[in-house]
Amino acid sequence: QQPVQSPQAVILREGEDAVINCSSSKALYSVHWYRQKHGEAPVFLMILLKGGEQKGHEKISASFNEKKQQSSLYLTASQLSYSGTYFCGTDLNSGGYQKVTFGTGTKLQVIP
């Protein structure tokens, strides 16, 4: 079952913060976050594992609430380079990346 992302789209001014949410109806083992710019391949941001800690990557961090089957991606002090479509992917199985099901994406546009 495809995870649900919200919001579907967001426009930010440089320096503003954003939160992208991802929820699943199934118990998850891992959540994967990717960013895709127009015409390019999805690029890995981070993975969160069941029982793991909140992750951080420069000014982008994420959390995973296993009980609620939800993950959130936090972008702080946004930069123009953050523009793109963000996808969360969920995997029900342990053992590394396997059958990851992606959400419909959140389109983020950062403007000067």
Added chain:
Amino acid sequence: DTGVSQNPRHKITKRGQNVTFRCDPISEHNRLYWYRQTLGQGPEFLTYFQNEAQLEKSRLLSDRFSAERPKGSFSTLEIQRTEQGDSAMYLCASSLTGFENTEAFFGQGTRLTVV
């Protein structure tokens, strides 16, 4: 090794024709995945291989679709008797096994247009 490579990048075909796409994964990666992505949607899982074994196929993968990974290296995805609904970006990705926190690296995709 510069990443996952897919060929061709673009393919235009007439309805009813067969097409084949190729994916060369990162050389040490033993898992390989195929996804389909349509405009405004996330990548949809089609199938994946561990070495040469095809471990799972999505219900999206009809009988017209077949994927192979001979010798556990490159992979091919063939679509027979193409239909207009097959028009999409076909993405390939690869990853390592043995680590819980491994990510998949995606290629730039093959954009298929069926006319």
